[in-house]
Amino acid sequence: MKLDEIGTRARQAEPVLRIMETEKKNRVLKKAAENLVADAETIIAANALDMEHGKEKGMSQGLLDRLFLDKSRIEAMAEGMCQVSELDDPIGEVLGMKKRPNGLLIGQKRVPLGVVGIIYEARPNVTADAFALCFKTGNVVILKGGSDAIHSNTAIVASLRKTLKEEQVPEDALLLIEDTSRETTAQFMKMNRYVDVLIPRGGAGLIRAVVENSTIPVIETGTGNCHIYVDETADLSMAVDIILNAKTQRVGVCNACESIVVHENVREKLLPVLEERLKEKHVEMRADEKAREYMPEAEEATEEDWGKEYLDYIVSIKTVSSIDEAIAHINHYNTKHSEAIITNNYTHAQKFLDEIDAAVVYVNASTRFTDGFEFGYGAEIGISTQKLHARGPMGLLALTSIKFVVYGNGQVRS
Known part of the structure; x- marks a missing residue:
């Protein structure tokens, strides 16, 4: 299907979704979740083809983990869709109403964005998440996945469109661009005639x-060069546990810890233990000179390491002499995604929360919680690292706009 045809079909479906009743949207989402689980074997077989091709291409373990689907992951995708169906529908919400001196009543209400385009890489879960959030908010979605996940995406979209047909909803509420060429991707970016907003999900190169x-x-x-700062007052046992979770629970995700910042006063007690725990997980360590005094197996870190999103079993370690130095280092090298401090000092915790420039800032918790599901959104359309319209995990509200509604009784402007 050519891009102009895809755009035209999306525009034709958009008015139907815009006014669809909440009850119907919820029913469709729950049915789609059921069908997704019922179609798991077909989806897993398609995913096996993508996994095989990914291994042949030498894809990193972290990226292969992002690509991989099994029954439990498909069930988690379906659960996310069900959670979205249970959330309040923001569409039609009136955001206040004020009466002007001339008698006009002026208010705002939430409306869909319209047609949402999403360009993403080897993350087939995005296919289901994007559909659920866009459908609940009355938006048509056009998906442009990468070649690494084309078989998985095609199978998931087929399952979802089957549900739309069964429920007598326009199937073109969800459209997949199956041509994975860069030329088609470049053309898609120019489709402002059809698409109201474009959301990229992937590595730094794609987003740029x-x-x-x-x-x-x-x-x-944004990409996630996420830091964990271990303050001089930190519970070191807690710090090690949080770092291990943030770094190794899943390495190929944007909320994984990529860099550890350590106050020099705790390096002697912390770093030898941390080194042993990271070695158990086969994590390669790249550290500065002060850290390497207590981590003899760590490699020397370079300037490039401080700003690197590894998405792999690699971590950098930087020592600092104060919380001010830690904050300055993190703000210089971070990608404004998720940052954490481990501390027992209330003043330091508040200083970190106030001065770190990131979408999500944690005290004594893993950065891995930066996720729409964990934040109670059911799913997410992405983690926004910008400061306009939406920031952090993007749930339903991020996929809405507003319109002004004005009630009069014959007023004319003089």
């Missing part, structure tokens, strides 16, 4: 390409 080349307004979802 979309931001720099799109003629469609872009909500930027």
